[in-house]
Each structure stands twice: as structure tokens, then as C-alpha cells.
Amino acid sequence: EDQVTQSPEALRLQEGESSSLNCSYTVSGLRGLFWYRQDPGKGPEFLFTLYSAGEEKEKERLKATLTKKESFLHITAPKPEDSATYLCAGPVNYGGSQGNLIFGKGTKLSVKP
Amino acid sequence: DSGVTQTPKHLITATGQRVTLRCSPRSGDLSVYWYQQSLDQGLQFLIQYYNGEERAKGNILERFSAQQFPDLHSELNLSSLELGDSALYFCASSVGGAVTEAFFGQGTRLTVV
Numbered sequence: 548e549d550q551v552t553q554s555p556e557a558l559r560l561q562e563g564e565s566s567s568l569n570c571s572y573t574v575s576g577l578r579g580l581f582w583y584r585q586d587p588g589k590g591p592e593f594l595f596t597l598y599s600a601g602e603e604k605e606k607e608r609l610k611a612t613l614t615k616k617e618s619f620l621h622i623t624a625p626k627p628e629d630s631a632t633y634l635c636a637g638p639v640n641y642g643g644s645q646g647n648l649i650f651g652k653g654t655k656l657s658v659k660p
Numbered sequence: 661d662s663g664v665t666q667t668p669k670h671l672i673t674a675t676g677q678r679v680t681l682r683c684s685p686r687s688g689d690l691s692v693y694w695y696q697q698s699l700d701q702g703l704q705f706l707i708q709y710y711n712g713e714e715r716a717k718g719n720i721l722e723r724f725s726a727q728q729f730p731d732l733h734s735e736l737n738l739s740s741l742e743l744g745d746s747a748l749y750f751c752a753s754s755v756g757g758a759v760t761e762a763f764f765g766q767g768t769r770l771t772v773v
Contacts, residue, residue, distance in 0.1 A: 581761070590662065590750050590764035591703070634703070639716075647693055647716050648752075648762060652702040 549574040553635050553651035560658050563624045568654045570635030571617040580618045581648060582611050583634040591634055625658045632656070663687065666751050666765035674773055678739040681768045685732055685753030691715065692734040693754075693762060694726055698747040709734055710757040741772045 550573045560566055572580065579598050583591035595604045597613035604611050608629060610621045620633055632655045636648040663686035673679055685692050694706040705718035709728035720726075723741075728734040738745060748769050752762040 579760070583764075588748070588767075588769070590664075590752075590766045592662070593761050593763055596761055636703075639705075647705045647708050647718065649705065650703040 549637070549639050549649055551635055551637055551649055551651040553633075553654050555654060556652070557655045558657070560622075560625055560656070562626055562658055562660050565621070565623045565625070567622070568620040568633055568656070569617060570620070570651055572635075572637050574637040574639065574649065579638055580613055581636040581638075582618070582620055583636065585632045585634055585653070587632075594633075622656070625656070627658045627660050630656055630658045662763040662765065664751060664753050664763050664765035666749075666768050668768060669766065670769050670771075672771045672773060673741060675741055675743060677741050677772075678737065679741065679770065681736040681738070681749055681751075681770075683734045683736070683751030683753075683765060685734070685751075686763055689753035689755050689763075690732065691754045691757055691762075692728055692732070693752040694720075694734070694736050695750045695752065695764075696747050697750060697767075703750070706736070715757055738770070743772050746770055746772045 552571050554569045582594040585591045595611040600615045612619045632653040634653045636650045665684040667682045690711045693708045695703045697703050706720040707726050708716040723739050726736045748767045750767045752764045754762045
């Protein structure tokens with residue numbers, strides 16, 4: 548069964564304290580791994596797409612990396628405004644063509660000043 | 661702003677009633693996806709339409725239906741509503757039928773009383 552698992556479920560950091568979020572996946576024929584940020588009561592906001600093992604992408608204090616079986620979202624020197632739920636997703640494979648995204652349950656990040 | 665518009669933002673209705681949620685995708689996007697997000701569940705895929713035709717179906721209840729119109733906007737119809745249908749409903753859009761980046765609207769919060 549296609550599955551995306553994120554850990555930890557929640558993470559509390561002090562401002563400036565770097566850390567990493569994990570996303571592991573068992574989506575067969577994975578073609579792309581997506582990271583989103585979601586603020587409470589809002590729609591997920593697209594952050595990154597990674598397509599191949601070894602690929603890295605950066606945006607401000609966030610860096611996403613991909614291996615063959617998992618992805619990491621590294622947060623360097625976080626600020627309180629980085630507090631949000633971070634979602635990882637992979638496309639479900641429908642007979643060779645990509646279909647909808649299957650999401651993990653997310654990591655809720657809280658950054659205290 | 662993702663460019664995906666959902667209306668209404670909030671909806672309160674009674675059990676047994678029927679409601680319609682509306683989604684306008686980003687300009688140029690042909691695919692529309694509907695997701696449900698409740699407190700104890702992650703984002704659950706309901707259904708995808710591509711250029712007016714149903715492309716993929718997830719765990720969508722028989723009481724729910726959707727369609728995509730020639731102008732590419734989509735509607736999600738929920739009938740015989742139950743208390744457990746209370747959730748955030750998100751629409752997302754992408755350019756093609758296969759998922760690259762999907763961009764989400766701000767959601768409709770449905771409360772069934």
C-alpha cells in the first residue's frame with residue numbers, strides 16, 4: 548500500500564535552533580516528492596518538488612533533500628514565523644502515469660522566541 | 661495567493677442537507693483535485709478531474725459527487741450531510757493530468773450541526 552510517513556509528529560524549537568523533519572515513503576514508482584507548508588485553517592502552500600535521489604532545493608531557511616527512501620526538510624536558524632505544519636506528499640502511481648498526491652500527516656513545528 | 665479560488669469560505673448547515681462547494685483553478689490549469697481534511701485525519705484525496713473528465717477517485721463517499729465544467733471550474737456536491745462530514749474541504753489545481761506541483765485554495769470550512 549502506498550504510504551507517506553512523517554516524523555516527528557510535533558517539534559518545538561527555540562529560535563535559532565536548527566533541526567530536521569523526516570518523510571519516508573513507500574509509494575511504488577515514486578515520481579517526485581513534494582513538501583508543503585500549512586498554517587492553521589489555511590490551504591497548503593507549495594514549497595519544493597524533488598525528483599531524484601541526491602537532489603537538494605533551498606528556500607530561505609529551508610532545505611529539502613531526497614534519498615531513495617526518504618526526504619528531509621532541514622530548518623536552519625528557524626524564526627517564530629516558520630511555525631506551521633509541514634506536509635510531505637508523493638504522487639500515487641496509476642498505471643504508469645502519476646495521479647493525485649498522497650499526504651503524510653505532517654510535522655507541527657513550533658518555534659519559540 | 662495560489663491563484664486557486666474556493667467559495668464559500670465557511671458553511672454551516674444541518675444534518676440531512678445538501679451543499680455545493682465551488683472551485684476556480686489557476687489560469688491555465690486543467691486538473692482539479694478535491695481533498696478533505698478533518699481534525700484527526702490528514703489530507704484525504706476525494707476525486708480528480710482533468711479537462712472536464714473524471715481522472716481518479718479516492719475515498720469519496722457515494723453521498724458526494726463532483727463535476728468540472730467547460731470553463732474548468734469545479735463543484736463538489738455533498739448530500740445527506742452527517743455530523744462527521746464537518747471538515748475543511750480543499751481544492752487544488754495543476755497544469756496537467758499527471759501531478760507536478762499542485763496549488764491549493766484556502767478551503768471551505770464545513771460545519772454540520
